[in-house]
Amino acid sequence: MSAHIWSANYKERILPLLEPMGFITQPDWTSCGACSFGHASLLLGETMSHDQAQKRCRTVSIPAAFRRKFAVNHLRNPRQLYQRIADAAGTDPGWIVWAIKNMNWNPIECNTFVETEALGFVDHHLDNGHPVIISVDDATHWAVLAGKISKDYVLIDSGIGQQVFSTYTRNSLLERRWYALCDNCEGTGFREGTICDACLGSCYERYGIVIDPGNHLSRHLQSNARTIIEALMGNHLLQEYWGYYLDDLTDVFDAHHGAGSAPASDFFENHEEDILEAVSYWLIGVTKPEVRRELKHYRAVAESYPLYYRSAETARVLAHFQAAFMGMLIEDYL
Ligand SMILES: [Zn+2]
Numbered sequence: 168m169s170a171h172i173w174s175a176n177y178k179e180r181i182l183p184l185l186e187p188m189g190f191i192t193q194p195d196w197t198s199c200g201a202c203s204f205g206h207a208s209l210l211l212g213e214t215m216s217h218d219q220a221q222k223r224c225r226t227v228s229i230p231a232a233f234r235r236k237f238a239v240n241h242l243r244n245p246r247q248l249y250q251r252i253a254d255a256a257g258t259d260p261g262w263i264v265w266a267i268k269n270m271n272w273n274p275i276e277c278n279t280f281v282e283t284e285a286l287g288f289v290d291h292h293l294d295n296g297h298p299v300i301i302s303v304d305d306a307t308h309w310a311v312l313a314g315k316i317s318k319d320y321v322l323i324d325s326g327i328g329q330q331v332f333s334t335y336t337r338n339s340l341l342e343r344r345w346y347a348l349c350d351n352c353e354g355t356g357f358r359e360g361t362i363c364d365a366c367l368g369s370c371y372e373r374y375g376i377v378i379d380p381g382n383h384l385s386r387h388l389q390s391n392a393r394t395i396i397e398a399l400m401g402n403h404l405l406q407e408y409w410g411y412y413l414d415d416l417t418d419v420f421d422a423h424h425g426a427g428s429a430p431a432s433d434f435f436e437n438h439e440e441d442i443l444e445a446v447s448y449w450l451i452g453v454t455k456p457e458v459r460r461e462l463k464h465y466r467a468v469a470e471s472y473p474l475y476y477r478s479a480e481t482a483r484v485l486a487h488f489q490a491a492f493m494g495m496l497i498e499d500y501l
Contacts, residue, residue, distance in 0.1 A: 187410030193325040200258020202325035207298040232256035285373035420474040431474040
């Protein structure tokens, strides 16, 4: 492989996996669990790269599953071999729970055949601003319930060919995404002529893991869940780079309100035009509308979390923010 191809490959395929992830479509078939964990963490104000998310969730890639499960005598039954590999690849719920605990957050699991119980559980936690990672599509895929817009559920889905953000009504969520057929009756509701004693005829099992960050939270969405969702829906650039912006912002702003603190929104309100002027002056080659759009993105992310700065340190914050902002523009535009 020539150095040129290697470097193009590195920049386009490998580097993005090491940078802070945004709300993205999964880059391969096996990382829906890791992406869902990364997406839920972003909602709670924590950034990580796709690679870190995979490591935290112990996601098993197809090649790793192959190495683990392959034996020469399996070649006689390729279909069975395929099944063994498919079963071993992906992310196990136990490892998602483990990854949540490792963040010092509290995982709460729900596993029920009763529809109203499943929805009640989800509604209660979404109302409190806690994301729920759910097992969807007959337990073959993971996605995240982020919150509700009036009565509809907002699902963040990294699935290839899916919109990352979409809304579901109560029924379409249960029927199209959040379901797993009962293993006992396989969705018929009956077993040997009687009502299935595992699911009691409901046919579908619903499994979800809530992330309750408890007190171990640096930046908490809480009542801003709605703001974040509204900022993100339909804005694909913002979705993809959300982690990037957040990563820069958390270097500059504080997560806690202290004496003399002002919200980050004040900072943007007071200094947006000055930053725009200064940065456009120094960076020839980036147009003013581009600078304005990027600044708007930073502001949207900053206003989605409770981030603060000390008014007495405005000059320092301004210098730090401008440095981060210019660094990003140079990297991405020049
Ligand atoms: Zn059943």
